[in-house]
Structure formats: structure tokens, C-alpha cells
Amino acid sequence: MVSKPPVDDVGDEGLVVGSPKEYAAGLPAVAWSLRHAGRQMGVRRSLLTLVQVNQKKGFDCPGCAWPEPDHRSVAEFCENGAKAVAEEATVRRVGADFFAEHAVADLAGRSDYWLGQQGRLTEPMYLADGASHYAPISWDDAYSIVADELAGLDSPDEAAFYTSGRTSNEAAFVYQLFVRAFGTNNLPDCSNMCHESSGSALTQTLGVGKGSVSLEDLYRADLIFVVGQNPGTNHPRMLSALEKAKQAGASIVAVNPLPEAGLLRFKNPQKVSGMLGSGTQLTDEFAQIRVNGDLALFRALNRLLLEAEDAAPGTVLDRAFIDEHAHGFEEFAADVRTTPWADVLEATGLPREQIERIHERVLGSKRIIVCWAMGLTQHKNSVPTIREVVNFLLLRGNVGRPGAGVCPVRGHSNVQGDRTMGIYEKPSTEFLDALEKEFGFEPPRAHGHDVVDAIRAMRDGAVKVFFAVGGNFVSATPDTAATEAALRATRLTVQVSTKLNRSHAVTGRRALILPCLGRTEKDQVVTVEDSMSAVHMSRGKLPPASRHLRSEVAIVSGLAERVLGDRVSVPWGAFARDYDLIRDRIERVIPGFTDFNRRVREPGGFVLPHGPRDERRFPTTTGKANFSRNDLDVLRVPAGRLILQTVRSHDQYNTTIYGLDDRYRGIKQGRRVVFVNADDLAERSIADGTLVDLVSEWHDGSERRAEAFRVVAYDTARGCCAAYFPETNVLVPLDSTADESNTPTSKSIVIRLEAHVHTGG
Ligand SMILES: Nc1nc2c(c(=O)[nH]1)N[C@H]1C(S)=C(S)[C@@H](COP(=O)(O)OP(=O)(O)OC[C@H]3O[C@@H](n4cnc5c(=O)[nH]c(N)nc54)[C@H](O)[C@@H]3O)O[C@H]1N2
Ligand SMILES: Nc1nc2c(c(=O)[nH]1)N[C@H]1C(S)=C(S)[C@@H](COP(=O)(O)OP(=O)(O)OC[C@H]3O[C@@H](n4cnc5c(=O)[nH]c(N)nc54)[C@H](O)[C@@H]3O)O[C@H]1N2
Ligand SMILES: [Mo]
Numbered sequence: 001m002v003s004k005p006p007v008d009d010v011g012d013e014g015l016v017v018g019s020p021k022e023y024a025a026g027l028p029a030v031a032w033s034l035r036h037a038g039r040q041m042g043v044r045r046s047l048l049t050l051v052q053v054n055q056k057k058g059f060d061c062p063g064c065a066w067p068e069p070d071h072r073s074v075a076e077f078c079e080n081g082a083k084a085v086a087e088e089a090t091v092r093r094v095g096a097d098f099f100a101e102h103a104v105a106d107l108a109g110r111s112d113y114w115l116g117q118q119g120r121l122t123e124p125m126y127l128a129d130g131a132s133h134y135a136p137i138s139w140d141d142a143y144s145i146v147a148d149e150l151a152g153l154d155s156p157d158e159a160a161f162y163t164s165g166r167t168s169n170e171a172a173f174v175y176q177l178f179v180r181a182f183g184t185n186n187l188p189d190c191s192n193m194c195h196e197s198s199g200s201a202l203t204q205t206l207g208v209g210k211g212s213v214s215l216e217d218l219y220r221a222d223l224i225f226v227v228g229q230n231p232g233t234n235h236p237r238m239l240s241a242l243e244k245a246k247q248a249g250a251s252i253v254a255v256n257p258l259p260e261a262g263l264l265r266f267k268n269p270q271k272v273s274g275m276l277g278s279g280t281q282l283t284d285e286f287a288q289i290r291v292n293g294d295l296a297l298f299r300a301l302n303r304l305l306l307e308a309e310d311a312a313p314g315t316v317l318d319r320a321f322i323d324e325h326a327h328g329f330e331e332f333a334a335d336v337r338t339t340p341w342a343d344v345l346e347a348t349g350l351p352r353e354q355i356e357r358i359h360e361r362v363l364g365s366k367r368i369i370v371c372w373a374m375g376l377t378q379h380k381n382s383v384p385t386i387r388e389v390v391n392f393l394l395l396r397g398n399v400g401r402p403g404a405g406v407c408p409v410r411g412h413s414n415v416q417g418d419r420t421m422g423i424y425e426k427p428s429t430e431f432l433d434a435l436e437k438e439f440g441f442e443p444p445r446a447h448g449h450d451v452v453d454a455i456r457a458m459r460d461g462a463v464k465v466f467f468a469v470g471g472n473f474v475s476a477t478p479d480t481a482a483t484e485a486a487l488r489a490t491r492l493t494v495q496v497s498t499k500l501n502r503s504h505a506v507t508g509r510r511a512l513i514l515p516c517l518g519r520t521e522k523d524q525v526v527t528v529e530d531s532m533s534a535v536h537m538s539r540g541k542l543p544p545a546s547r548h549l550r551s552e553v554a555i556v557s558g559l560a561e562r563v564l565g566d567r568v569s570v571p572w573g574a575f576a577r578d579y580d581l582i583r584d585r586i587e588r589v590i591p592g593f594t595d596f597n598r599r600v601r602e603p604g605g606f607v608l609p610h611g612p613r614d615e616r617r618f619p620t621t622t623g624k625a626n627f628s629r630n631d632l633d634v635l636r637v638p639a640g641r642l643i644l645q646t647v648r649s650h651d652q653y654n655t656t657i658y659g660l661d662d663r664y665r666g667i668k669q670g671r672r673v674v675f676v677n678a679d680d681l682a683e684r685s686i687a688d689g690t691l692v693d694l695v696s697e698w699h700d701g702s703e704r705r706a707e708a709f710r711v712v713a714y715d716t717a718r719g720c721c722a723a724y725f726p727e728t729n730v731l732v733p734l735d736s737t738a739d740e741s742n743t744p745t746s747k748s749i750v751i752r753l754e755a756h757v758h759t760g761g
Contacts, residue, residue, distance in 0.1 A: 228375015232262015
């Protein structure tokens with residue numbers, strides 16, 4: 001399988017490699033976002049729109065799931081939030097004339113950047129069997145096509161229903177209700193590729209698959225770990241929180257193969273000092289870990305804690321917490337004591353003195369929080385790694401008290417809420433029982449397909465209809481060639497979307513595009529849940545991009561009515577007319593939503609209950625917080641190979657590419673770059689600037705190749721390299737997934753570099 005640069009790629013001639021930045025945000029961030037917003041929306045619309053982001057009466061920023069502080073600045077200003085808004089509120093349009101001009105085959109050859117830049121979708125479009133172009137279709141006819149295909153299936157399990165994490169709580173609840181009333185739990189979602197490993201590990205150990213801290217906790221912490229996360233780009237507002245924590249006395253340990261700008265120093269664009277001054281030094285200790293070394297690091301810290309307790313009994317561990325609230329301590333401790341230092345040093349690539357220094361900081365800190373994101377979740381051993389992080393926190397009772405806890409930082413702005421609403425292929429019995437009781441139909445009990453299984457099922461002909469509310473399945477998923485073939489093997493693909501993307505160009509035998517309203521546009525009030533379990537309202541104000549658009553709730557309800565007829569007694573039409581009625585049902589089905597309609601209208605909304613956080617109640621199988629034993633397998637690669645991690649540039653939102661620069665890493669006007677340690681390059685006699693192919697190698701002997709990447713000598717851990725996704729998704733084998741969570745291993749792909757041979761054409 002080979003992937004070549006797309007036809008519109010400017011090639012490496014335009015690419016400029018400068019030096020990486022040492023700080024994030026500041027004046028350039030403001031300037032960049034205004035420039036970007038101006039290009040998409042014009043000046044007036046930009047200003048009118050940007051002042052509403054994350055305001056109590058405005059809309060929830062579609063950028064990320066980081067929570068809003070109680071005392072918001074006039075604009076909780078964030079460059080990448082502004083870009084996310086501009087991308088949706090753009091005045092560019094993709095109408096019927098555009099589709100008449102561009103054949104689907106033409107679109108399939110374009111980059112995600114080019115596709116996204118064309119603008120907002122404006123009317124339902126249909127690709128007939130054998131047709132070369134999409135043509136306009138009425139909403140009614142579109143619903144009929146979906147209904148007919150679904151009715152023609154031998155079993156409801158022959159359809160799969162994907163969700164991306166921007167979908168509101170109301171749309172997500174109605175969607176899963178429709179899918180389960182139709183008869184399947186095939187509800188793969190972006191979370192399967194994202195924080196699924198966190199959910200698995202936290203559910204096993206603490207009983208709740210969500211973070212246990214609030215912003216106030218961060219401000220009260222003594223020590224904050226930021227592991228496998230690049231907040232300067234992906235959660236810029238987190239930097240303000242870290243700055244505040246720092247000013248209140250916290251120290252910060254950053255664990256990352258890359259010295260990301262935002263982790264080092266931050267210039268707060270909210271303050272004059274941050275605009276002009278040298279900013280705040282955020283990180284006290286930067287551990288430049290090898291990719292996948294985190295389990296070893298936390299095992300080593302845990303071993304050191306046990307040894308410190310041996311040396312001074314009663315002073316290091318929180319015995320009272322362990323005795324009263326935890327389970328499995330002795331087995332865990334016996335195992336972790338045997339952790340070989342040689343393995344730790346090999347896996348982490350860190351000097352032992354540095355690990356001991358971090359240990360000293362831990363000993364000096366009463367309240368500790370560990371934050372993490374994709375650098376921890378997308379490896380084969382991600383679930384054990386995160387369990388080991390939990391062990392680390394449990395040892396000193398750092399869960400369920402102020403200033404301490406677990407903080408998996410979510411990605412999509414409502415990905416956590418979608419899960420709460422039941423977008424999950426493995427729903428709990430309690431949830432299904434509640435649904436059955438409320439709506440009077442028997443929901444399917446068998447677990448459904450997650451993302452990777454859905455791809456396999458399409459490939460094997462077991463899933464014939466693919467339906468997506470949001471997202472860009474083709475580009476976001478692993479093993480691009482395999483996924484494309486899988487989708488092309490289906491009878492019908494349906495995309496409910498705001499913007500054009502590759503998933504509209506790689507289709508089943510027939511395809512539909514159903515254009516919907518975005519967050520920024522006028523609709524009824526919807527709600528979302530952030531990364532810290534706070535539920536609040538979002539209210540769009542802009543006039544819709546086109547008069548043909550419908551809300552996600554309206555689309556799903558309309559379709560449900562058509563597909564299900566009177567098979568179930570759900571008032572779909574009333575739901576679409578009044579979202580309060582949906583919230584009333586959510587309240588009756590999902591714990592924690594008591595008095596939902598009233599409470600969500602209070603300023604700032606409300607916070608969902610969380611047993612471990614609120615009362616040290618751990619709803620696990622043992623009823624306690626579970627220590628666990630996690631094997632330390634050092635990720636060793638054959639001689640000459642590197643471990644590739646795939647990351648986001650500063651100018652992208654997942655598969656939406658805002659621009660071709662990655663300012664903080666010094667890259668301009670190009671994305672086909674691979675960042676490699678200079679010593680690794682020297683060892684291979686490859687010069688900076690060389691054009692190479694990235695070739696991934698998999699156990700079964702298969703190879704996957706992404707062509708024509710410019711080598712950039714970069715400060716990353718030895719033996720590791722980094723490149724951007726989605727261009728590199730072709731390299732991730734479909735079967736390379738995390739144990740237990742089945743998340744694609746997008747952060748540990750074994751590759752070799754080969755000189756690129758120009759094949760012409
Ligand atoms: N502007 C913007 N904001 C976004 C997104 C976006 O694309 N653009 N995406 C959203 C989504 S869906 C998500 S999930 C989040 C993602 O937020 P992040 O997780 O910050 O995103 P990545 O770019 O994948 O960065 C992963 C980080 O982990 C590091 N890393 C890689 N492997 C390892 C490892 O083995 N160990 C350690 N310790 N570190 C490692 C990388 O160097 C990098 O700094 O951001 C959300 N917010
Ligand atoms: N190699 C590699 N692959 C990865 C990752 C990685 O780190 N490395 N990260 C993974 C992660 S963390 C995630 S979350 C996934 C993301 O996977 P997805 O969520 O599937 O991808 P996005 O790029 O966020 O989806 C963008 C599309 O969503 C649509 N959209 C935007 N807003 C709305 C809306 O309000 N409503 C509707 N209906 N549609 C909307 C637009 O059409 C846009 O083109 O990718 C994963 N893939
Ligand atoms: Mo994500």
C-alpha cells in the first residue's frame with residue numbers, strides 16, 4: 001500500500017524549515033487568529049462571532065473540551081479556538097454548482113486541506129449508483145434512500161452509525177435512541193481512537209471512566225504532571241490554568257519526546273505582560289522520554305515511593321487511604337518492587353538522576369494531578385500505562401481530595417458528553433434497562449462494533465450501510481488504504497456534515513451528504529459536557545450558512561420517523577420541535593441529570609456526580625480503588641528502525657487543516673515532514689532536508705508506504721520520530737491496536753526511512 005502526495009500538494013519546494021519556538025501564545029497568537037478569521041469570515045463577522053465564544057450566553061467553543069473558568073475574560077482568548085470558529089463560520093460555500101464541477105474522483109485525489117478550504121455544505125447531495133458526480137436531492141428523498149437501504153438489510157447489525165465528538169448531548173441522545181430502536185449497538189465513535197484507553201483504565205481502577213479534577217483542583221495542586229500532551233496547540237486555554245496554578249505555587253513536570261513550545265514557556269495573551277513580556281516559565285522539569293516509555297517511568301516512580309516508605313515507614317504512603325479505599329496493594333507492591341532499572345532506563349531513555357529528581361518533587365508534594373492526552377492513549381500498552389499512572393496517584397491518596405486526581409484531557413468539545421448520552425458500542429446493562437423502561441422497546445443487548453471492528457466488518461461485507469454524524473471517518477481512521485476499500489465495499493454511506501471532507505469523496509456504491517447546522521448557528525439551546533464533567537448550554541447566534549440546513553437533532557429525528565414508523569412510540573417530531581422534551585427524557589434515563597432543564601439554564605450549568613471525586617466511592621468490581629499489576633514490556637525495534645508517533649500541527653483540527661504552517665515547530669508551507677533526532681540521522685547517513693519515504697513494517701510481513709517526506713533534524717528523543725496525521729494514517733496497520741481498548745496505535749508505529757525515488761508523473 002502506497003500513499004502519494006495529493007494532486008494539489010505544493011511539493012516540498014515551498015516548504016520552509018525555521019527554528020522551533022520556545023514559548024506559546026503571546027501577541028503573534030492574537031495576530032494569527034485574527035488574520036485567519038478575517039480570511040474566512042471578513043473582519044466584521046469575525047469580531048461579532050469571536051466575542052461570543054465560551055461566553056455564558058454564547059456558544060461552546062468547538063475547539064476543545066477544556067472547561068471554562070468561572071470568571072471568564074471578555075474573550076477567553078485562544079488562537080486555535082478562534083480558528084475552529086472561523087472554519088465553521090466561514091463565508092465560503094460548497095453548493096450544487098461546486099459538485100457539478102468536481103467529479104467525486106477529482107475530490108478523492110485532493111488533500112484534506114484543499115477540501116476543507118472549499119467551505120460549508122449547503123444542501124443535501126446524492127451520489128447515485130455508478131454516477132460520477134453528486135447531484136442535489138430533497139431531504140425527503142434522501143431520508144427515503146436511507147430508509148430503503150436499512151429496510152433491505154438482513155439484520156440491523158449490518159449497519160454502523162459513527163459519531164464524532166462535536167455532537168450536542170441532545171443530538172447524541174436522540175441518535176443512540178434511534179440506532180438502538182432500529183436494533184443495533186454498532187455505535188463506533190471518535191473516542192475509540194482517542195481516550196478509549198483512558199476510559200478502560202479508569203473504569204477498571206476507579207470505577208468511572210472520566211477525569212476526577214476541576215479547575216479549582218488544578219489551582220490548588222502542588223505538582224502537576226503533563227504527560228503526552230501538547231496543550232500549546234491542542235488545549236491552549238489549559239496554559240492559562242497552568243499559569244495560574246504555577247502562580248499559586250504548583251510545580252510542573254512535562255513528560256514528552258518533544259520539547260513542545262507551550263509546555264516550556266507561556267505568554268498569556270489575556271494580559272499585557274503576556275503580550276509583551278517574556279512570559280511564564282511553565283515547566284520545572286522536562287523529561288524528554290522515549291515514545292512509549294511512560295509505563296516504565298511510572299513503575300520506576302512507584303518503586304521509588306515504596307523504597308522511600310521502607311526507609312522511613314509511615315511517612316510516604318497514604319496507608320489510611322490504601323487500607324480503607326484500595327484493593328490489591330500487596331500484589332501490586334510485590335511486583336513493582338522488582339522493576340529492573342535497566343529496563344526503565346532503556347524504555348524511557350531518561351537518566352536515572354532525572355527520575356530520582358522527579359521522585360524528590362513527588363515526595364515534597366501533598367497534592368498531585370496527572371494530566372494526559374494522546375501521547376498516553378495510542379499505544380499497544382496504553383491501558384496498562386494509564387493504570388500505572390493510577391497506581392502512582394493511589395499510593396499517596398491523590399484521588400478524591402482537593403488539588404489531586406486524574407485529568408485525562410479530552411479532545412472534541414463534546415466527546416465526553418456523547419459517551420454520557422450512550423454513544424457507546426458496549427453500553428452498560430443499567431443504561432439499556434433505563435432506556436427500555438423509559439421508551440418501552442427492547443434495546444439490543446449484544447455489543448456492537450467500535451471503529452476498528454466496523455472497518456473490518458465493512459471489509460468483510462458484514463456491514464453494508466455506514467452512517468456518520470460528523471467527523472471524517474476516512475481520514476481519521478488507521479490504515480487508509482484498507483479503510484477506503486472497506487467503505488467502497490458498502491452499499492450506502494451517509495455523512496451528516498458541516499464541511500466538505502474526504503469522507504464525502506470515498507463512498508459506498510451510493511452516498512448521501514446531509515448538511516447540518518454548526519455550533520455557531522441559530523438553533524434551539526443545546527448542551528455539552530466538558531473534560532471536567534461540567535454540563536452547560538451552548539447557543540449559536542449566526543444565521544445558518546444556508547436555508548436548507550437542518551439541525552442534527554432534526555435530521556436524526558426525521559430519519560428515525562421515516563425508518564421506524566410506529567415500530568416504537570417515541571415522539572420524534574416533538575423532540576425536534578422542542579429540545580426541552582429530549583432533556584426531560586435524558587433526566588429520566590441517565591443518572592446525574594436531575595432537574596436538567598432548570599439547572600442547565602443556571603449560569604455555568606452544573607457538574608455531574610463522580611463517585612471517586614466527590615466521596616471516595618469507587619464503583620469498581622471490588623467496590624474499591626484497584627491497584628493493578630502492569631507488565632513492563634520495553635518496545636524494542638529492529639536495528640535501523642524508528643518509532644513514529646503521529647501528531648497534530650498547530651494549523652489543524654484533526655483532519656481539518658487550517659493552514660500549512662506549524663509555527664511552534666518552525667515549519668512553514670508544508671506538512672510532509674518527518675522530525676528525526678540528528679544523531680539518528682547521522683547514524684543512517686541521512687542529511688536534514690533529504691526526501692524520504694516512510695515505510696511501516698508489520699508482524700505479518702506487510703509494508704505500508706507514505707511517500708515524499710522532508711527530513712527535519714529535530715530535538716526529539718533518540719530512536720523516535722514524528723510526523724503529522726492524517727497523511728501518515730496509511731502507515732498504521734488496522735490490526736495494530738491497544739490491548740483492551742482497541743485504539744489504533746497512532747503513536748507507536750515501527751518504520752524505516754528510505755530515500756524517495758522520483759517516479760515522475
Ligand atoms: N488546535 C487543535 N486542538 C485540538 C485538536 C486539534 O487537532 N487541533 N484535536 C483535539 C482532539 S480530538 C484531541 S484528542 C486532543 C489531542 O491533544 P494532544 O494529545 O495534545 O495531541 P497530539 O498532537 O496527538 O499530541 C500528542 C503529544 O504527545 C506526545 N507523545 C507522543 N508519544 C508519546 C509517548 O509515548 N509518551 C509521551 N509522554 N508523550 C508522547 C507528542 O510529542 C505530543 O506532544 O486535542 C484536541 N484539540
Ligand atoms: N494517526 C492518527 N490518527 C488519529 C489521531 C492521531 O493522533 N493520529 N487522533 C484520533 C483522534 S484523537 C480523534 S478524536 C479522531 C477524530 O476523528 P473525527 O472526529 O472523525 O475527525 P474530525 O477531523 O474531527 O472531523 C472533522 C469533520 O467533522 C465535520 N463537522 C465539524 N463540525 C461538525 C458539527 O458540528 N456537526 C457535524 N455533523 N459535523 C461536523 C466536518 O465536516 C469536518 O470535516 O482522529 C483520530 N485519528
Ligand atoms: Mo480526540
